[in-house]
Amino acid sequence: MSAVLLYQIPRNSLFWLLASMFAAIVPHAGRLPLWLLLVCLLCGCWRLMVYRGRWSLPGMLVRAVLVLSGFAAVYGHYGTLLGPEAGSALLVLGFCFKLMETHQPRDAFIVVVLGYFVVATSFFFDQYLVSAAYMGLVCIMITAALLGLNQSPLHTHPRRTLMISLRLLGQSVPLMVVLFVLVPRIGPVWSLDLGSGNARTGLSDRITPGDIANLSRSDARAFRVAFDPPATVPPPSQRYWRALVLSHYDGRTWSRGSVDMDAEPMVHWGSDRPPWLSSTANDNSGPNSYRYQVTMEPTDQRWLFAMEGSWSGDSGVGRSRDHRLLSRTEVRQTFSYRVESPTVVALDQHKLPGWLRRINLQLPSDGDPQSRQLAKRLWQQAESQVGAGAARITAVQGPSSEVDERYIAQVMALFAQQPFRYTLRLPRLSGDRIDQFLLQSRSGFCSHFAGAFVYLMRAAGLPARIVAGYQGGEINPLGGYLSVHQFDAHAWAEVWLEGRGWVRFDPTAQVAPERVEQGVEQALLEEGSFLDSSPLSPLRYRHLAWLTQLRLSWDYLNFSWHRWVLGYDAKAQQKLLLRWLGKVDFRQLGLLLFLTVGTLLAGLALWQLYWDRRLSHRDPVLRSYHRLCHKMSKRGVSVLEGESPSSYLARLQQRFPELTGSFKQLDSLLVALFYQPHTTNRAKQVKQLRQLVGRL
């Protein structure tokens, strides 16, 4: 028993263990509570002091108290012990505590194993290419720690350990790739409800003027769109990516209203036609549609991004009554889905149900009197221009689309002609916000324009709603895909017109056409407020060509990472295998997997065998000597058959008297190395020999 208690983690291993512990916890640091980090630090220091013989490992009681209070504290902090957040906190805690309890080699092994777990759980929160590369480095360190456990305790070359670890992992990578590609992806074994994630930047389902403006200052990526074929990217003015429909206004904030459009009767799952789409609705997947794949960053929300009238054949994607795409679960990881969008859209063009009409005509019972007044006046103007009869402010029914369209044109003209300004520097609004915006400040952002527009539509009895999402996107010439950033967030309006259905109107385009055509940056060029809170963002420096090139290449790399690695799921696997091998069943796949792994391992073994043979045939001394012979024979003196190194070197001395010193030294070195193989400084001599020969 005493021998067991004396177990010390070998120095070499401890070094890498502490280093990898530090490195593995760093990416978690932002998420973990401060006290936990302090505990980790304490454990690491304690372990170090134990190694140096100053302190001793904590006793049973101390450990029990530590573990229990650790659990309690994690529970107190997260309110649960399950889920990725609390789970990873527990894991980090366990990793540190186990480090304090290494009485046997087995304990040390468990610490290392926990290290791999800590690495793996970090991918719950962060899957970017850079993080993955970093975690690869951490894996090298953890493997080095594992290696150190199995080395002699006297071995004190951490670098050598690292090199072996590197070699092992390097040889594992091809195997890993094969396994990753070929191991059949099965669906979830049990269903999980992940705890709520941390707050994400992104769209909000409530627009109070000012919200989207904040978004505009973030250069984070929202999603990427890869078109198929890549040449069919729609023009900028068509790139409206819908995410949310806001139809309720309470005088201050636009929100989604009381009808839950994300719940069952309002959402249709499956690839067939939703019941609310008329049979003539153009959901034909003819040549007149865009096919694309969207790869979105996690939003913790269920809404997805797509153009108007889209549908998706993916199983986890549904279509809501307000024609948006929805994910079955919250998007907590980078998520990809395939979409088809018609180029010509007509939604609900024949009939708008009464309840939907009511929702989209809702206005607060009072407030903004001047705007209502304005609507009335514009309507009358439109009517008089068309010369039609009945006033439609009070009438709810009646097809008079000409007046409707005339009215809309009037309102759009209002935005174009009045001195409206597109700006991120917004004045404060209070009270009758629409009145103030339309008649006084006249400066605002997309949500202001869209909000005021919808208000005017509803005031005139036209069903209208705000659509929030993104507009635009930057084409990456390398990959031919579109990158949409958070600053591309946008809000626009949809108005329902008899016979045409929901039609998109973007009042912002009237005020700042360049916003739609060229993006926010151009729209804010004069003002200079584009990304002004992040001065280092490379997106601010688009005028520097090389920087843009670099940024786009990097973006492309990330895109490929997301598409081919993170997005490699069961469906992608099927598709890939189908393309490479045709139809394969599980049995064939298993056989293929077995053969490929076997071949790789056999290849590795053969390579090792070859390497060892080569090594045995050519020991370093002989290799240096042969090199010397080769060099000298090029200068005219080759070694004779049966000639000993000494006599050869003597001949060389005669031939090249100026190098006598070197040859003499070589002679003595060679003799020593050939005939005294057991000297202690052999390694040094070999090195010396190699250098001497190299210098000749």
Added chain:
Amino acid sequence: MASDDSGLNSDSPQRDQRTRSGRFDSLRGWFRQRFERWLSHRLPRSRITTLNQRRIFIIPSRNGGLFLLMAGVLFLGGINYGNSLILMVAMLLVSLFLVSILHTYRNLSGLTLEAGRTGPAFVGQQVAFAIHFSSNRQHEAISIGWPEQPSQQLNLLDSRRDEMTLMLPVSRRGLCRFPRFKVESTFPLGLLRAWSWIELDAQSLVYPRPIEAAYPLSEAPQGDHGDRVSREGSDDFDGLRRYQEGDSFKRIAWKSYARHRQLHSKTFAGYQAQEHWLEWQAYSGMAIESRLGRLCHQVLQRDRQGQRFGLRIPGLEVMPSRGDSHRQHCLRALALYGLAPPAVSGVATGSDHDGKPDRVTASDPPPLQGDTL
């Protein structure tokens, strides 16, 4: 191939301690025997052995099982959360395991073991077996030893050769063969255990345990040189003569060596009238081992005193003489009394001996390897 059990003492620690009782034990013994037979057939004894695929066994260790279990848990987690990177970590661990099969094997393969010198010992002491290791590449953290005993670690990093001595406690006299030992390694990752059983062809004599007791017989002069004054008595210093092989080290005149760089032996003149014979009959009535132990003690004592003595045991007579080689012959005779003739060199053939001890005389010393002190 010769079987192992040719009546020789092939001590191994666990076999000594084992008590065979009960049916279960005998069943286990039977299995063990079968296993040993299979093993010695598969890995025959030889003086020099290079580890290769024929000799190396490899299986996952407990840690390896744990490692794979962890990879499995990560795989499930990755599948359930739909997280490609967690899946990738799981795959990486599995690949690491697979790759480390090759590396664990490679850490043993190519290692050459050669029997080195063995030192004789008395019963109750330890026999030292030396092993020479050589290889043309690096090997690390290989543990070498007998099962169920603390092992020694071998590292061939900077040099291509190393040497190690294994100590074996012995409890029976006779010829002790180098027992089968284990060469084992879990390097690099401890996920797999590769091992081999090595039986090097080396043997060592185990002398009887000396038992201190007075010599009971009166040492009557015998033979025809009985009452002559011996020039080589040990009583008084007589002079120096050139060292001859067989002279006792204790008699070398080291001072003279320091001065003249030549080995001389001191000669003593005395009037030692007798040549002593150590007789088997001296301890009549005792058990064989007690007799041998007492004779052994006498041999050692007389050698220490530099006496000239002979040894007579049934079937063997060592003519009176003195010196290191004489002592060795006597001890050897005692060690092998009643046992098989010494396997002189190489593999014991053990074919047709009838148990009759050979006659060993001082004039005809058979070369005995491992007995060169």
